[in-house]
Amino acid sequence: MSSEHDRAVLQAIFNPSSPLGDAAAAAAGPAPGAATEELADDDRGFDAAPLAEVKALEARGVAAAEAGDLQAALHHFGRAVLILPQRPSAYNNRAQALRLQGNTAGALADLDLAISLSGGVGRTACQALVQRGLLLRLASRDEDAKADFDKAAALGSEFARQQAVALNPYAALCNRMLTEVIAKLRNPEASV
Template identity: 75%
Template structure:
């Protein structure tokens, strides 16, 4: 059985543009959970039900209804991050980037930068910041989400890090020379 280090080396050989140690398919984001234990169980049930209905409304294209449902969930449990994250997505779909960023900031803050909602909010905020040409802030969000286990965020952080990109390019060249030593002698 191969060790974690062996799998990381093999990943670097077969996918040299990924950061070292990033093993495809090992996305911890799916395993993350939010700690809702501090909330009243009945209020939590109501808020979650509203969020599920809000997501369904958004998927059906009724963003106004989705926004109302997410806002109701926030009114019930204003200290719970999930509804802010969901409302941010509906706001983004409506073109309200500033409103979406505000809700994502709140979701990250309330989550304590831990758990599934924090990871999702950081990725979404990173994408919005990247689109707004705020690369350093986007990279910081992606790095934080990557630390929580998001493979996508890890890839985005590398893409925004010029030093990592240079290292990956050099590693790719070394691996190509190892794979085909005759071709490198001709250069």
């Protein structure tokens, strides 16, 4: 029997694109109150042969991106999209490569497609929502980012939950006040 740590390590190996905080959560299953759909089963309804080919192309694309060859990664992800254009995973992966290449508009377009094709449920939707939330946050579109993080948190992403809390203005105010109180308690002479 494997431990939670072992499952988290395997999750990080087999899903290297997920935020680090989500590896343990994905290995342990959905968070309490999370949507009950099977998060790991984004491949229902696809024929086995083309699905296997697309998964192999995506694996090659991830390996190429990790090796720094973004052109090859984009080529592999593009071929995967051509074979199964209704499968959201390749769009999500291609968005990561586009983002690394500096093509934020292209990344956002692919993330929108991944979220739409997934129906906003499942592992790919969760990852795409987190990615899009991060890009929106970088663009100072905090309300839109928070909406994406809230949706991803509902799908079980602990990282998204933390980001949504950080974007809550009341939580930020409370955190700042708490930080000041703790600082005063640690160094009472400085507050005089």
